[in-house]
Amino acid sequence: MTAEAIIVGGKTVKKKLMLAILGGFLFLGALLGTFGLTGVAYAVPLSGVGEFTVSFDKMVGSGFHLYGGIAEGGSNEQNPVAVNEIDDATITNLKITKEFPLLNLKAVIEAGEPVEITGLVQKATLINGDASFESLTMQEHYVGDIKNPLEAAAKEFTQDAGTITITNGDLKTLYLFQQTVSLPGMKVYFEHIK
Numbered sequence: 001m002t003a004e005a006i007i008v009g010g011k012t013v014k015k016k017l018m019l020a021i022l023g024g025f026l027f028l029g030a031l032l033g034t035f036g037l038t039g040v041a042y043a044v045p046l047s048g049v050g051e052f053t054v055s056f057d058k059m060v061g062s063g064f065h066l067y068g069g070i071a072e073g074g075s076n077e078q079n080p081v082a083v084n085e086i087d088d089a090t091i092t093n094l095k096i097t098k099e100f101p102l103l104n105l106k107a108v109i110e111a112g113e114p115v116e117i118t119g120l121v122q123k124a125t126l127i128n129g130d131a132s133f134e135s136l137t138m139q140e141h142y143v144g145d146i147k148n149p150l151e152a153a154a155k156e157f158t159q160d161a162g163t164i165t166i167t168n169g170d171l172k173t174l175y176l177f178q179q180t181v182s183l184p185g186m187k188v189y190f191e192h193i194k
Contacts, residue, residue, distance in 0.1 A: 054173055136161045
């Protein structure tokens with residue numbers, strides 16, 4: 001009885017394989033840089049990855065400031081954004097998603113338990129949710145000396161509040177920074193874009 005070696009061949013699309021490997025390493029590097037090995041991030045911004053979505057059931061924050069700004073995005077250098085800063089926040093059922101259309105994948109980060117954040121800064125192109133404020137102040141500012149119309153529009157209006165509560169929150173954001181963040185019950189996974 002003799003044994004024959006049979007080689008069954010397949011075809012690997014090298015471009016898709018390299019994009020998948022590169023995307024995976026970039027995302028893994030961003031995760032390790034942002035959350036570290038302990039699940040807590042210290043003063044690390046998440047930007048330059050294009051627009052991503054932040055959603056949650058409820059966020060309660062103190063020391064809220066909202067003003068206009070300009071941020072770079074995946075396709076534009078100057079995107080008008082709502083910059084919101086919150087000194088301390090607690091978020092329930094946090095979910096952050098980022099789509100990679102070329103790979104037909106979506107990266108998802110979830111935290112099953114309440115997330116504690118200090119020094120939160122977001123630059124959002126869209127903010128949806130049911131919001132309530134305590135000690136709310138709105139102001140308009142003189143911007144006649146500013147030549148760039150986008151910059152002038154961004155700095156003309158500010159809003160401050162002692163506390164903010166948002167339920168059913170959904171934000172499209174280009175930039176996310178946390179001085180510290182704790183993500184108990186963190187889960188990271190990929191799924192196909194539908």
